[in-house]
Amino acid sequence: MKKINTYAVVGLGGRARMYLDAFAKSYCAQSRLVALCDRNQGRLELAAQFPAVAPFAPRLYSDLDFDRMIAETKPDTVIVVCQDSAHDTYICRAMELGCDVITEKPMTIDAVRTQRILDTQKKTGRKVRVTFNYRYSPPRTQVKELLMSGVIGDILSVDFQWMLDTYHGADYFRRWHRNKSNSGGLFVHKSTHHFDLVNWWLSAMPNEVVATGHRRFATPATAQRLGLHQPGPRCTGCAEATTCPFYLDLGANEELNALYRQQESFDGYHRDQCIFGPDIDIEDSMQALVNYDNGATLKYSLNAFCAWEGYAVQFNGTLGRLEHKCEETVYINGDGTVPGALKEEGTSIRIYPTRKPAYEVPVWTGEGGHGGGDDVMLRDLFAPEGDDKYLRDADHRGGAASILCGIAANRSIAEGGWVKVGGILNGLERPNYTAMPSSSTPIRLPLRA
Numbered sequence: 001m002k003k004i005n006t007y008a009v010v011g012l013g014g015r016a017r018m019y020l021d022a023f024a025k026s027y028c029a030q031s032r033l034v035a036l037c038d039r040n041q042g043r044l045e046l047a048a049q050f051p052a053v054a055p056f057a058p059r060l061y062s063d064l065d066f067d068r069m070i071a072e073t074k075p076d077t078v079i080v081v082c083q084d085s086a087h088d089t090y091i092c093r094a095m096e097l098g099c100d101v102i103t104e105k106p107m108t109i110d111a112v113r114t115q116r117i118l119d120t121q122k123k124t125g126r127k128v129r130v131t132f133n134y135r136y137s138p139p140r141t142q143v144k145e146l147l148m149s150g151v152i153g154d155i156l157s158v159d160f161q162w163m164l165d166t167y168h169g170a171d172y173f174r175r176w177h178r179n180k181s182n183s184g185g186l187f188v189h190k191s192t193h194h195f196d197l198v199n200w201w202l203s204a205m206p207n208e209v210v211a212t213g214h215r216r217f218a219t220p221a222t223a224q225r226l227g228l229h230q231p232g233p234r235c236t237g238c239a240e241a242t243t244c245p246f247y248l249d250l251g252a253n254e255e256l257n258a259l260y261r262q263q264e265s266f267d268g269y270h271r272d273q274c275i276f277g278p279d280i281d282i283e284d285s286m287q288a289l290v291n292y293d294n295g296a297t298l299k300y301s302l303n304a305f306c307a308w309e310g311y312a313v314q315f316n317g318t319l320g321r322l323e324h325k326c327e328e329t330v331y332i333n334g335d336g337t338v339p340g341a342l343k344e345e346g347t348s349i350r351i352y353p354t355r356k357p358a359y360e361v362p363v364w365t366g367e368g369g370h371g372g373g374d375d376v377m378l379r380d381l382f383a384p385e386g387d388d389k390y391l392r393d394a395d396h397r398g399g400a401a402s403i404l405c406g407i408a409a410n411r412s413i414a415e416g417g418w419v420k421v422g423g424i425l426n427g428l429e430r431p432n433y434t435a436m437p438s439s440s441t442p443i444r445l446p447l448r449a
């Protein structure tokens with residue numbers, strides 16, 4: 001008989017729903033939800049009432065009762081989906097109490113917390129899985145397939161631009177993410193996805209990082225330029241509600257109302273803080289150069305107030321160039337819409353073999369959240385079928401390697417200059433990446449015509 005795996009989920013906001021739905025709808029034969037934990041009592045009780053959750057009748061615990069939850073419900077695995085700055089506490093404690101861990105990205109937000117996770121994992125020998133859903137999005141997996149095939153040879157440089165548009169991008173400045181002490185800033189919170197993709201695409205480790213970052217749009221000065229003279233601390237009750245293009249009416253959306261507005265009295269958290277607030281300390285425009293241990297260099301940018309949502313990435317190899325562009329649908333986190341689905345007409349992959357005609361590659365497609373990656377990842381998490389040739393299941397090593405780039409970038413912004421990644425952590429082992437075309441492979445190019 002197949003073993004039933006038992007799970008506890010910590011953090012019951014917008015993202016947790018993907019996991020809760022998965023247990024009920026697709027993986028009920030092999031998974032059982034035994035406990036829920038959140039520091040907000042209202043969201044905790046709300047989650048227990050979801051149609052997907054109620055049949056499991058999980059036991060409910062506050063954040064202060066985490067140890068008691070583990071002792072009483074004995075989950076095999078704890079799924080950590082709370083605010084980033086608290087990930088390390090639950091990851092480490094769960095391992096110390098004998099559980100494996102699945103954690104949302106970013107694994108954590110700074111070097112001290114990352115070191116604690118690495119040390120605790122080593123001491124306990126438990127498994128940590130970091131859910132990098134972007135690796136599972138079909139076109140991003142396809143890029144990995146193409147690079148592994150050697151079609152452009154070994155990669156010498158990468159240009160990668162990520163765009164958040166004025167709906168989705170603004171949302172990071174309304175929520176807890178607006179402070180580095182909660183999220184590590186977007187260089188950690190958001191770029192962890194992107195640095196992980198590059199690390200994994202190249203099967204390489206970052207060596208050194210130099211970065212700049214600024215807040216240019218989400219500022220009181222922009223509010224003035226938009227003609228907003230009296231913005232309040234939050235959208236609710238704001239004098240500029242009828243004129244501000246960033247006004248969010250939490251009460252008008254059923255999901256946002258239930259998940260956040262109705263739960264404010266429990267912890268005082270406001271999901272609709274003003275994006276022009278003076279207390280924001282994260283950047284909205286970031287650039288980094290990363291030198292890799294295989295000799296490749298990444299030139300990366302993330303901008304949070306763009307005219308379209310998605311990314312463009314270009315790889316220059318010894319045998320050619322690969323260009324991939326992807327437009328995504330726009331969403332507000334937790335509003336019940338599908339987050340970041342692919343726009344097929346805006347997604348392309350083109351190969352430029354050196355000194356030969358370029359050609360378009362038909363793009364692998366997928367439906368659902370985050371470029372079609374969420375559903376594929378859930379299957380790999382809860383009902384894996386055989387070996388994965390792309391090695392998409394990241395552990396603590398991949399989780400650390402991706403946030404290291406952001407941590408180094410934050411340090412470079414604060415102190416200036418190149419930051420050596422190797423000096424930041426002790427005992428980080430190389431992630432389990434796939435083999436790539438060897439740099440000793442002969443290069444054969446057509447002679448000049």
Ligand SMILES: NC(=O)c1ccc[n+]([C@@H]2O[C@H](COP(=O)([O-])OP(=O)(O)OC[C@H]3O[C@@H](n4cnc5c(N)ncnc54)[C@H](O)[C@@H]3O)[C@@H](O)[C@H]2O)c1
Pocket residue numbers: 010011012013014015016037038039040043063081082083084086104105106131133189333334370
């Ligand atoms: N992989 C992805 O594409 C993706 C998408 C969205 C969110 N996420 C990640 O999921 C996590 C949650 O994000 P979200 O959008 O659901 O945020 P959210 O604000 O909607 O929910 C966070 C929840 O955590 C709870 N919480 C906060 N601090 C806590 C603590 N110390 N102990 C227990 N509970 C605590 C809050 O009360 C809330 O219920 C974040 O780490 C985020 O990076 C990942």
